[in-house]
Amino acid sequence: MADLRIELAGIKSPNPFWLASAPPTNTGYQVQRAFEAGWGGAVWKTLGDPIINTSSRFAAVHFNGQRVAGFNNIELITDRPLEVNLKEIYETKKRFPDHAVVASLMVEPKREKWHEIVKRVEDVGVDGLELNFGCPHGMAERGMGAASGQQPDLVEAQTYWVKEAATTPVIVKLTPNITDITVVARHAVKGGADAISMINTINSLAGVDIHTWNTIPHVGGQGAHGGYCGPAVKPIALSMVAECARDRGVGVPISGIGGISTWQDVVEFMLMGATGIQVCTAVMHHGFRIVEEMIDGLNNYLDDKGLASVTELTGKSVPKYSNWGDLDLNYKVVARINQDNCINCNKCHIACEDASHQCIDMLTNAQGKAVLQVREEDCVGCNLCSIVCPADGAIDMIALDNGAAPLTWNQRQQLIGNLNHTYSAAEVM
Amino acid sequence: MSAFTEFDQERREINELLEQGYRIVNIEEDLDGARVKFMRSGPVAAVQVLQLLTADARKHVTTVLPGIQRTPEEAVESSV
Numbered sequence: 164m165a166d167l168r169i170e171l172a173g174i175k176s177p178n179p180f181w182l183a184s185a186p187p188t189n190t191g192y193q194v195q196r197a198f199e200a201g202w203g204g205a206v207w208k209t210l211g212d213p214i215i216n217t218s219s220r221f222a223a224v225h226f227n228g229q230r231v232a233g234f235n236n237i238e239l240i241t242d243r244p245l246e247v248n249l250k251e252i253y254e255t256k257k258r259f260p261d262h263a264v265v266a267s268l269m270v271e272p273k274r275e276k277w278h279e280i281v282k283r284v285e286d287v288g289v290d291g292l293e294l295n296f297g298c299p300h301g302m303a304e305r306g307m308g309a310a311s312g313q314q315p316d317l318v319e320a321q322t323y324w325v326k327e328a329a330t331t332p333v334i335v336k337l338t339p340n341i342t343d344i345t346v347v348a349r350h351a352v353k354g355g356a357d358a359i360s361m362i363n364t365i366n367s368l369a370g371v372d373i374h375t376w377n378t379i380p381h382v383g384g385q386g387a388h389g390g391y392c393g394p395a396v397k398p399i400a401l402s403m404v405a406e407c408a409r410d411r412g413v414g415v416p417i418s419g420i421g422g423i424s425t426w427q428d429v430v431e432f433m434l435m436g437a438t439g440i441q442v443c444t445a446v447m448h449h450g451f452r453i454v455e456e457m458i459d460g461l462n463n464y465l466d467d468k469g470l471a472s473v474t475e476l477t478g479k480s481v482p483k484y485s486n487w488g489d490l491d492l493n494y495k496v497v498a499r500i501n502q503d504n505c506i507n508c509n510k511c512h513i514a515c516e517d518a519s520h521q522c523i524d525m526l527t528n529a530q531g532k533a534v535l536q537v538r539e540e541d542c543v544g545c546n547l548c549s550i551v552c553p554a555d556g557a558i559d560m561i562a563l564d565n566g567a568a569p570l571t572w573n574q575r576q577q578l579i580g581n582l583n584h585t586y587s588a589a590e591v592m
Numbered sequence: 593m594s595a596f597t598e599f600d601q602e603r604r605e606i607n608e609l610l611e612q613g614y615r616i617v618n619i620e621e622d623l624d625g626a627r628v629k630f631m632r633s634g635p636v637a638a639v640q641v642l643q644l645l646t647a648d649a650r651k652h653v654t655t656v657l658p659g660i661q662r663t664p665e666e667a668v669e670s671s672v
Contacts, residue, residue: 583620
């Protein structure tokens, strides 16, 4: 059995599975039950001046029978006094000394406010701090959360203030509601961040009720934008983790967050650079015990791969993540239809005809049976047919060796530039 | 006409010029594709121009530049 222990910027945890700062980490009762179920760490629901929430605060997007493909919330940070939370954190840490308990914090962007909360929280024995610069709703209207996180200089300054007072590792949680997350990540590091976590939720409106014309959710007929999370956001989160992981100006450990629901998701985030991960929506959907399957699955995967420690996964796919201009233009794949598995539904033909390059023919074979066949010379290898195909193993994308040397767009443009430069010089002479 | 047929036609025109001793001296790209100038030296210099429309031909023409059959890095260096 592989070693699942991780250490994120000095914060030790028996496994990489942490609960994200959210409703499941609202109380000591919940966090302690989560630890009993197997979670290795928890980021306590954000502490700050206690707020007042609205009633009716969650909504979900269901897609084609899949419940909670995406999840939307307008809930704010903790509504409980700091002292109540601190007492429960102390009790939780006392019961689970080997588990990671990290306090998520959010206060006004004032130095003395940060110093005060850092000191009070660290006094009860937390393992680390996570600065919430990501919450996009409610708190942002008051100049906190994402409103802070969208200003790189403010992220840097507030991180610096926290580091002035902190004795435990400081994780800066980043908002995805920004053009380039690496800019903010670099400023967090300049401010002294020991690690970064991402992503917080994405600005969203879950829907509009077409019968009542109310927003979903609505509060007495009025709505406001919320934060989107759940499986639908995973590709966005994974991309942002990867961008930060490959940015040499960042260079600190990453706690990956965003739509993680299975052990396979965990592996993907770690391969793309995360040292550990955090989960919220999947727990809200299925409960704490999903971690049992995640632990088993990850253990089996590591054993199958012959890896002794989960830490060996971190960053292994980062070198494979590049810029478009560095991709080989001469790499060629084509679709091949396996007639044994094809059910002749024609989905591939329709997709290719209507949305791609019209290279899948509907033919009739010698036995009079309808068959679908790819004209490989016209296939651009877009993958669309294999994506829409409902039959397992019916379409394979095959890499062809066309004999051409690898050539990227950037190399091509440099070659043309050099050629034209030589030509211009010769013309002058 | 299939995309491959269009490309194959342009590729043949490129290759025929190269077989006749022409070499590519200039490639200008704009909204209408790539304008490729071929030149053959001799007592009287000859010039031919191809307007390439297909993406595959615009890619192909750079793969036949001198040196590209080596690694791209070597090709870039050799053309400097």
